[in-house]
Amino acid sequence: MLRRLFCLLLALPLAAQKVALSLDDAPSLRPSPILTAPAQHEAMLKTLKDRKVQAILFTNGVNGGDSPEGRAIFRAWSAAGHRLANHSYSHWDLNRDEVTLAAYEADVLKGEALIRDVPGFTRLYRYPFLRAGNTVAKRDGFYAFLKTRGVAIGHVSIDTADWLLDERLRKRLEREPKADLAPYRDLYLKHLWACARFYDAWSREVFGREIPHVILMHSRLLNGLFLGDVIDFFRAQGWTWVDPAIAFADPVYALTPKNLPGGEALADAVSAERGDQGFVKAWRARSKDPDDLLFSEGRLTVRMDQLGL
Numbered sequence: 001m002l003r004r005l006f007c008l009l010l011a012l013p014l015a016a017q018k019v020a021l022s023l024d025d026a027p028s029l030r031p032s033p034i035l036t037a038p039a040q041h042e043a044m045l046k047t048l049k050d051r052k053v054q055a056i057l058f059t060n061g062v063n064g065g066d067s068p069e070g071r072a073i074f075r076a077w078s079a080a081g082h083r084l085a086n087h088s089y090s091h092w093d094l095n096r097d098e099v100t101l102a103a104y105e106a107d108v109l110k111g112e113a114l115i116r117d118v119p120g121f122t123r124l125y126r127y128p129f130l131r132a133g134n135t136v137a138k139r140d141g142f143y144a145f146l147k148t149r150g151v152a153i154g155h156v157s158i159d160t161a162d163w164l165l166d167e168r169l170r171k172r173l174e175r176e177p178k179a180d181l182a183p184y185r186d187l188y189l190k191h192l193w194a195c196a197r198f199y200d201a202w203s204r205e206v207f208g209r210e211i212p213h214v215i216l217m218h219s220r221l222l223n224g225l226f227l228g229d230v231i232d233f234f235r236a237q238g239w240t241w242v243d244p245a246i247a248f249a250d251p252v253y254a255l256t257p258k259n260l261p262g263g264e265a266l267a268d269a270v271s272a273e274r275g276d277q278g279f280v281k282a283w284r285a286r287s288k289d290p291d292d293l294l295f296s297e298g299r300l301t302v303r304m305d306q307l308g309l
Ligand SMILES: [Zn+2]
Pocket: 024, 025, 087, 091, 127, 128, 129
């Protein structure tokens, strides 16, 4: 009996990380060569239901949120028990000089109005491009604005470039609607896994402990097609998908880093705040497998070119 228990323990995966799924730029009604936007959302919702995973959508007005189809998509996510939070109306970049704090705040309120009355609305704000301001006045002014309104930052702990693969996949399908998509799926999983290991190691170094992660992916065709593969892959690596509310309840998600320009993924922002940027260099130096470096947009682009994707 003991021996059997011991063997069972040995067989358990080493990593036991927790991760919550966040999908930005919803609903994204851009026409796609193979799945309509509503069909992409239906596919994602079915995948999440079948696998019992709860997600949070970060919504915009400009991506179709301010339209009857967009509102219907928000209601479908809400009815399925998922959360919705604000990602602004216009998806502006707060680090740009021409984006003033006053205009940005008005745009954020306009975005919030689209979902405020939808069940599952959650008082979190995610910065477009993860950019939190190019001046101290804008950065801290917006922190104060959020605080006054009782809204927390919808921080990301694992950033990804799923959008980059999605763009390539769309272009391919426009040329060749029956193209074999398996190589896109395989590279997508390698990319996400490289991102997860990179940001997990970085977070452990910065916070001195395991944190529950929040991964940033997008409401896009790629996830309409492969979200189930992503969930299954992480589970096979020993990771657990958790309710976003559980991840966001960890104290690291209440941080307001004072890096400048502001924003970026949590480990990155806090490292920059401390003036310590040694991790990325050390991680690159330590990596032996080229797949380990696929977290980088540059490396991912080179690999897509090599594979003809
Ligand atoms: Zn976005």
